[in-house]
Amino acid sequence: MNLLQQHQTQSVTVVGGGVAGMSAACALAEAGFRVQLVERRGYLGGRASSYLHPGIGEVIDNCQHVLFGCCTNLIGFYKRIGVEDKIQWTREMTMIEPGGRRSVLGPSWLPAPLHGVQKLLAARAFSPADKLALAKAFQALMHPVPQNSSESLAAWLQRNGQTTGAIERFWRLVIASALNADLDCIALPYAAKVIRELFMNSPEAGSMGMSSVPLSDLYEGAAKYLSAMNGIVLLNVSVDAATWDNEASRWTLSTGDGIIHSDFLVIALPFEATGKLIASIPPAEGASALSAQIARHRHWPICSVHLWFDREITDLPHAVLLDREIHWMYNKSRLQPWRQLKGSYLELVVSTSRSFAALPREQAIDQALRELKEFFPEVAVAKLEKAALIKEVRATFGVPPGIDSARPSAVSPWPNCFLAGDWVATGWPSTMESAARSGHLAAEALTSATGSPQTFLLPDLEPTGFMRWFKI
Numbered sequence: 001m002n003l004l005q006q007h008q009t010q011s012v013t014v015v016g017g018g019v020a021g022m023s024a025a026c027a028l029a030e031a032g033f034r035v036q037l038v039e040r041r042g043y044l045g046g047r048a049s050s051y052l053h054p055g056i057g058e059v060i061d062n063c064q065h066v067l068f069g070c071c072t073n074l075i076g077f078y079k080r081i082g083v084e085d086k087i088q089w090t091r092e093m094t095m096i097e098p099g100g101r102r103s104v105l106g107p108s109w110l111p112a113p114l115h116g117v118q119k120l121l122a123a124r125a126f127s128p129a130d131k132l133a134l135a136k137a138f139q140a141l142m143h144p145v146p147q148n149s150s151e152s153l154a155a156w157l158q159r160n161g162q163t164t165g166a167i168e169r170f171w172r173l174v175i176a177s178a179l180n181a182d183l184d185c186i187a188l189p190y191a192a193k194v195i196r197e198l199f200m201n202s203p204e205a206g207s208m209g210m211s212s213v214p215l216s217d218l219y220e221g222a223a224k225y226l227s228a229m230n231g232i233v234l235l236n237v238s239v240d241a242a243t244w245d246n247e248a249s250r251w252t253l254s255t256g257d258g259i260i261h262s263d264f265l266v267i268a269l270p271f272e273a274t275g276k277l278i279a280s281i282p283p284a285e286g287a288s289a290l291s292a293q294i295a296r297h298r299h300w301p302i303c304s305v306h307l308w309f310d311r312e313i314t315d316l317p318h319a320v321l322l323d324r325e326i327h328w329m330y331n332k333s334r335l336q337p338w339r340q341l342k343g344s345y346l347e348l349v350v351s352t353s354r355s356f357a358a359l360p361r362e363q364a365i366d367q368a369l370r371e372l373k374e375f376f377p378e379v380a381v382a383k384l385e386k387a388a389l390i391k392e393v394r395a396t397f398g399v400p401p402g403i404d405s406a407r408p409s410a411v412s413p414w415p416n417c418f419l420a421g422d423w424v425a426t427g428w429p430s431t432m433e434s435a436a437r438s439g440h441l442a443a444e445a446l447t448s449a450t451g452s453p454q455t456f457l458l459p460d461l462e463p464t465g466f467m468r469w470f471k472i
């Protein structure tokens, strides 16, 4: 029997159809296992998905999701399922001040890490003192930050003489919002990682990607891929409990729709859903330590306000909005021209804002409109045709100092059971890349357990220019 035939007789059930579950399922199907991907909702994608909003009759993403060139495993997953051409890339980031003054950050011809310096120097959003502070901070971050550093980003910024302008307009807006947590709740190594990848390692690593189709459309590729590999996707099926049968050497999963048997199990769920499912599994050595790790995680919210106007508000495809509650503007009419709207559709993203998330719908939309007017005067004369507010209260897990000891590896305390999900030990913050990595790591751990280890994790992009000498 060759390896493929041997694996085809072995079944894997992946619980959770988010990016982690899909990337694990597709990698294992490629390795020749009979895979079934079980998802509680009626569509794939989890926290990065789209759906038909019943109130407004439009397909919208639960929130705009961006990726970067450094997201090698997410890009690898998109390539595996044949949708990488649905991602459009940009290397420039426009920052707008209230009143409309614009600054553009992005690469020039200079070698890394100097490629961003030219545009930073020209950026009117930062004073000369801010620019000097940022240059000093970047220089300090050329040297690796110990992964076990217990310093918070807030403490490091204070220690490294960052100005109010640099803190508010760069660190809080760009970095803390990318990590979706307050500055004092971010472990320095995670902030350093984001800075190095997005602004220092190479222009390619820092280029930003956005889907030109609704997020769930991307995953039709995953469903097709799995079915071509003899796999199955079960939607609207929730796994409520799992038991390991030592004699039969297989898992039995209870769902609302009946029982599923499987040789291997990959739990690809957020931390709290993992905690709930593992509570149903008879204890094994290490299970209470895993529950204790799960109990240390906390979620942070992200809100998005979706606005449809009778006219174009801006020709910019996206922008960073300074000094207000709304942080990011995505011009969906430009990013998704297939929508063929008469007017325009903008999405505003508010990250790290527990207070905004607490506002009632009308108040949140009013505030967003009031603020948007300060950046784009056309809003004052445009007619708002419809609006939606999406609050994701459990959007991302936080990365405070010490969090790495609460991120388990892919190997679980139970036989033939593996863990995936953005929160497991990937070294990445709560992102689609972390989810894709975790899926690849779980697939690697599973194939290792069968005695035929395979490699699925894709390597990081190589730093370019001078950064080659400052590799971590």
Ligand SMILES: Cc1cc2nc3c(=O)[nH]c(=O)nc-3n(C[C@H](O)[C@H](O)[C@H](O)COP(=O)(O)OP(=O)(O)OC[C@H]3O[C@@H](n4cnc5c(N)ncnc54)[C@H](O)[C@@H]3O)c2cc1C
Pocket: 015, 016, 017, 018, 019, 020, 021, 038, 039, 040, 041, 044, 045, 046, 047, 048, 062, 063, 064, 065, 066, 067, 237, 238, 239, 240, 268, 269, 270, 273, 277, 302, 303, 392, 394, 395, 396, 420, 421, 422, 423, 430, 431, 432, 433, 435
């Ligand atoms: C508003 C928002 C904005 C974000 N912005 C970005 C961004 O710009 N860039 C970025 O990289 N990341 C972003 N993220 C983070 C990113 O979405 C997540 O890190 C990633 O999608 C997590 O994937 P996952 O597969 O680990 O978990 P999930 O996506 O949560 O997937 C878990 C799946 O399991 C299913 N499930 C739960 N319980 C069961 C059960 N018992 N049985 C069966 N199925 C079950 C769920 O329905 C879900 O589909 C954002 C997240 C949110 C919410």
